[in-house]
Amino acid sequence: MPRGAVLWSVSDPTARAGRRLAGLLGAWMLAGLASAQQPAPLKVMTDYWPPFRIAGDGGRLQGLDMDLLAELERRTGLRFDVRRAPWSRGLAALERGSADLMTGLARTPERERYIDYLERPYFSCAPRFYIRPDVAPRVTGYGQLAGYDIGFVLGSAYFEPFDSDPALRKVGVSGEGQLLEMLQRKRLQLVIGTDCQVDYELLRNPKLAGRIVKLAYRPPARTELFVGFSRQRVLAPQRDAIAQALGQMLDEGWVLKAAQRYSAGAQ
Numbered sequence: 001m002p003r004g005a006v007l008w009s010v011s012d013p014t015a016r017a018g019r020r021l022a023g024l025l026g027a028w029m030l031a032g033l034a035s036a037q038q039p040a041p042l043k044v045m046t047d048y049w050p051p052f053r054i055a056g057d058g059g060r061l062q063g064l065d066m067d068l069l070a071e072l073e074r075r076t077g078l079r080f081d082v083r084r085a086p087w088s089r090g091l092a093a094l095e096r097g098s099a100d101l102m103t104g105l106a107r108t109p110e111r112e113r114y115i116d117y118l119e120r121p122y123f124s125c126a127p128r129f130y131i132r133p134d135v136a137p138r139v140t141g142y143g144q145l146a147g148y149d150i151g152f153v154l155g156s157a158y159f160e161p162f163d164s165d166p167a168l169r170k171v172g173v174s175g176e177g178q179l180l181e182m183l184q185r186k187r188l189q190l191v192i193g194t195d196c197q198v199d200y201e202l203l204r205n206p207k208l209a210g211r212i213v214k215l216a217y218r219p220p221a222r223t224e225l226f227v228g229f230s231r232q233r234v235l236a237p238q239r240d241a242i243a244q245a246l247g248q249m250l251d252e253g254w255v256l257k258a259a260q261r262y263s264a265g266a267q
Contacts, residue, residue: 042079052065063262076238087156104225115230118239124224142219148190158219
């Protein structure tokens, strides 16, 4: 053995320290490799909106949109980090680029400035007005809406000309549940919502039966629901993977079948 060489033995503390260091470096390299292979989850902003996003036990989100995201995870290998916030705050996060995507989005020219929508909607609903039975006979068309305070959800898009009509007295709140409560308590006489969401609420709450009815006037519009991505984020590969998987799910009838698990079907 050359002069000055050091022999590491099993009992040598320097040898043991060297092996520990090598093990730590190896573990660190493997962790780095695993993280490189596992991209960070996409941040999804949403809010309660039954039957698409329902408050489950412990505030855990359930519903059709959660089923949709779980199936997209399975088919694409992507992961989603779902954060709940008021709807308007979620839209602001997409505009700033502090979130990646949202589901259940209505498409509007204003939102298209900062949202990159997938080409195909995954569901559609109809905007409808809901009213107390004693008031319903007085409102037979759009022209009579101006005589009432109309409740709506902040940040939501319904139909034109309603959304941009300055002659209407609109009262914005954070969610449909609050609208129905205000209508029931006679704090509002009229609210707007989408039929699949409000009908679901009416079906599951027998206390509202007969106390809230649909207005006979039906706006000539449909509200299609899309998945949309923030234009501030660089997400082309993820967007393409989700678009392809969602297209397959629609062609297979997966979404409609999933919707049947809920008693009424979609903002």
